[in-house]
Amino acid sequence: MKILCCVKQVPEKDARIRVADSGDWIHSEGLAVAISECDRYAVEAALRLKEAVDGEVAVLLVGGEQGSKSVKEALAMGCDRAIHVITDELTRSDPFVISKVLAKAVEDEGFDLVLTGQQSDDLGYNAVGQMLAQHLGMSHAQIVLSVDPVEDGRIRVSHELDNALIETIELSLPAVLGVQSGINDVRYASLKGIMQANSKPQKKVTLEELDLSAEDLTPKLRIEKVGFPVRTSQAEMIEGDAAAAARTLVDKLRTEAKVL
Amino acid sequence: MDALSLDEFIALEDELSDEEKLVRDTTRRWVSERFLPIVGEHFENATFPDEVAREVAELGLFGGSLPPKYGCAGMNQVAYGLAQQELEYGDSGLRSFVSVQGSLCMFPIYRFGSEEQRTKYLPKMAAGELIGCFGLTEPDAGSDPGSMKTRATRDGSDYILHGQKMWITNSPIADLCIVWAKTDGDDAKDIRGFIVERDREGVECPTTHHKMSLRASHTGEILLDEVRVPAENILPETKGLGSPLACLNQARFGIAWGALGAARACFDEALAYGNERIVFGKPITAKQLIQKQLADSATQIALGQWMMHHLSRLKDRQGGRILPYQVSMAKRNNVAIALEVARTCRSILGGNGISAEFASIRHMLNLESVYTYEGTHEVHTLIVGRGLTGQDAF
Numbered sequence: 001m002k003i004l005c006c007v008k009q010v011p012e013k014d015a016r017i018r019v020a021d022s023g024d025w026i027h028s029e030g031l032a033v034a035i036s037e038c039d040r041y042a043v044e045a046a047l048r049l050k051e052a053v054d055g056e057v058a059v060l061l062v063g064g065e066q067g068s069k070s071v072k073e074a075l076a077m078g079c080d081r082a083i084h085v086i087t088d089e090l091t092r093s094d095p096f097v098i099s100k101v102l103a104k105a106v107e108d109e110g111f112d113l114v115l116t117g118q119q120s121d122d123l124g125y126n127a128v129g130q131m132l133a134q135h136l137g138m139s140h141a142q143i144v145l146s147v148d149p150v151e152d153g154r155i156r157v158s159h160e161l162d163n164a165l166i167e168t169i170e171l172s173l174p175a176v177l178g179v180q181s182g183i184n185d186v187r188y189a190s191l192k193g194i195m196q197a198n199s200k201p202q203k204k205v206t207l208e209e210l211d212l213s214a215e216d217l218t219p220k221l222r223i224e225k226v227g228f229p230v231r232t233s234q235a236e237m238i239e240g241d242a243a244a245a246a247r248t249l250v251d252k253l254r255t256e257a258k259v260l
Numbered sequence: 261m262d263a264l265s266l267d268e269f270i271a272l273e274d275e276l277s278d279e280e281k282l283v284r285d286t287t288r289r290w291v292s293e294r295f296l297p298i299v300g301e302h303f304e305n306a307t308f309p310d311e312v313a314r315e316v317a318e319l320g321l322f323g324g325s326l327p328p329k330y331g332c333a334g335m336n337q338v339a340y341g342l343a344q345q346e347l348e349y350g351d352s353g354l355r356s357f358v359s360v361q362g363s364l365c366m367f368p369i370y371r372f373g374s375e376e377q378r379t380k381y382l383p384k385m386a387a388g389e390l391i392g393c394f395g396l397t398e399p400d401a402g403s404d405p406g407s408m409k410t411r412a413t414r415d416g417s418d419y420i421l422h423g424q425k426m427w428i429t430n431s432p433i434a435d436l437c438i439v440w441a442k443t444d445g446d447d448a449k450d451i452r453g454f455i456v457e458r459d460r461e462g463v464e465c466p467t468t469h470h471k472m473s474l475r476a477s478h479t480g481e482i483l484l485d486e487v488r489v490p491a492e493n494i495l496p497e498t499k500g501l502g503s504p505l506a507c508l509n510q511a512r513f514g515i516a517w518g519a520l521g522a523a524r525a526c527f528d529e530a531l532a533y534g535n536e537r538i539v540f541g542k543p544i545t546a547k548q549l550i551q552k553q554l555a556d557s558a559t560q561i562a563l564g565q566w567m568m569h570h571l572s573r574l575k576d577r578q579g580g581r582i583l584p585y586q587v588s589m590a591k592r593n594n595v596a597i598a599l600e601v602a603r604t605c606r607s608i609l610g611g612n613g614i615s616a617e618f619a620s621i622r623h624m625l626n627l628e629s630v631y632t633y634e635g636t637h638e639v640h641t642l643i644v645g646r647g648l649t650g651q652d653a654f
Contacts, residue, residue: 012285015265016264016265016268018262030267030268030271030274032273032281032285069281069282072278072279073282073286076282188286188289188290188318188319189286190318190319190320191283191287191319191321191324191333191339191343192320192328192332193320194283194333195279195328195334195335195339196328198279
């Protein structure tokens with residue numbers, strides 16, 4: 001099976017984030033970066049599939065030169081080769097443009113299965129996978145919890161629906177799947193693998209070489225402003241003994257918070 | 261204003277290669293996910309989580325800077341140092357476990373062993389299938405290892421080893437011991453290294469109990485009672501006291517990095533705690549006294565980082581060697597400042613600082629050992645002094 005795994009490089013989850021002076025993005029200079037959390041689970045799912053059915057896993061990343069760190073990590077985890085679309089222009093681009101770039105980078109590769117993370121840690125649009133499937137003309141499922149190969153070029157996929165329902169379906173290949181976080185135990189890249197990642201094939205292409213149309217590179221949305229949630233003091237201490245406090249809490253959750 | 265992170269002060273991120281960052285981040289993630297959740301309980305119970313050995317081996321941390329042909333990761337000195345730092349962010353016992361296996365057991369086999377010994381032992385040690393320990397210190401020979409009493413007497417094609425080693429990290433669980441013993445005479449130049457398998461008759465490795473420091477670490481003795489080992493177990497290139505000291509210099513380099521990790525763990529904890537701890541209506545981090553403590557601690561950590569990056573790049577450029585005086589200066593400084601940072605951070609935590617629920621007191625207690633082992637602080641002072649004056653003050 002020929003598998004592609006799309007990964008995004010984002011700020012480390014414990015990085016100290018500060019809003020840039022422009023107000024529409026964050027300070028990114030010197031910021032530690034890492035593979036987005038959901039994408040890690042997608043890489044692990046891809047590697048397990050490869051180990052089960054044989055084949056290859058390629059990793060695809062769109063980003064600046066510093067993206068090579070995440071490319072090498074995926075290779076060190078066990079991916080066989082990498083495609084890195086090098087561009088500094090699309091850091092804040094919208095799902096439409098990113099999905100167009102991803103699709104164009106692999107349209108002639110003939111992948112059977114494309115895995116993405118459910119959503120990215122930074123922008124979290126939860127839309128790239130769906131659009132990518134549309135551009136590539138592939139089947140698609142989101143919030144994927146498990147993937148198993150079955151006969152005749154099909155896969156069995158479990159994924160979440162609303163109200164905590166889990167649906168199991170069969171999809172024809174080729175397909176794009178958006179992988180949920182927490183579905184597997186993600187392996188660590190070995191230090192030996194890290195030191196030898198450079199020996200695996202890494203194809204680097206520029207955005208210009210992909211020859212996308214001006215329309216494909218025109219975002220459909222624009223970030224006007226980013227900021228931290230305003231801190232408010234709305235905590236309320238519930239008095240009384242445990243039983244009475246629990247009754248009051250349930251009542252508030254039902255009538256005020258409306259979550260029960 | 262928005263607070264800066266300590267990493268922004270240190271500003272080394274852009275100086276690191278992809279591989280160096282990945283080694284650091286991968287080790288950090290493993291320590292955070294797999295080790296930190298369990299270390300507190302092990303420290304309290306004076307046990308070491310032996311099960312982590314397999315995971316440490318899978319990551320490639322054992323002998324990480326030795327060549328891939330022996331199953332090792334082949335990291336450069338910066339990557340190796342960053343890994344030690346992340347391990348000691350977890351606990352000095354964890355870094356010691358890895359450091360003894362790599363710098364004090366695998367390194368002497370690599371540096372002073374025959375090719376046959378290298379291929380026999382190093383791949384299995386890298387894979388964690390064999391755990392080693394390093395026997396130099398004796399009850400009456402600590403800072404003066406040249407006065408050791410352990411003897412290796414030639415008997416036909418064998419050597420008979422007799423003596424006692426103490427304060428030996430990993431000895432209670434070791435499969436093999438690197439034992440240093442005098443062969444022909446009583447001079448330091450007569451010291452040679454031997455590979456002594458644990459299961460040889462006459463070898464015992466009892467555990468040292470009642471430690472108040474490095475509690476999450478195996479410490480013990482090596483008792484050698486007329487232990488017969490074949491001559492092929494001698495490390496052929498060992499010649500005098502310089503050989504074990506070369507191993508110690510490797511380990512001390514890792515300690516100089518590692519201590520910064522312990523300091524950083526304490527600093528992170530104290531800063532986070534101080535931001536949440538309200539006293540007289542304000543977080544204590546808004547108080548001048550606390551800010552001075554944080555500023556002093558951050559400065560010392562940053563200085564240590566800059567020193568180790570420079571020395572590591574130098575070591576890489578010079579084929580893995582820097583002056584032992586430079587290693588002593590780094591070990592002496594970084595462990596001392598780490599101990600001071602740990603004590604300071606423990607005090608910032610107030611009463612909570614004495615609880616094992618927090619990491620600072622664990623690191624503080626551990627660093628008392630690190631201050632004394634692998635060359636005491638005082639011995640490193642004399643080494644640096646000798647380097648500066650050309651005069652021996654031992």
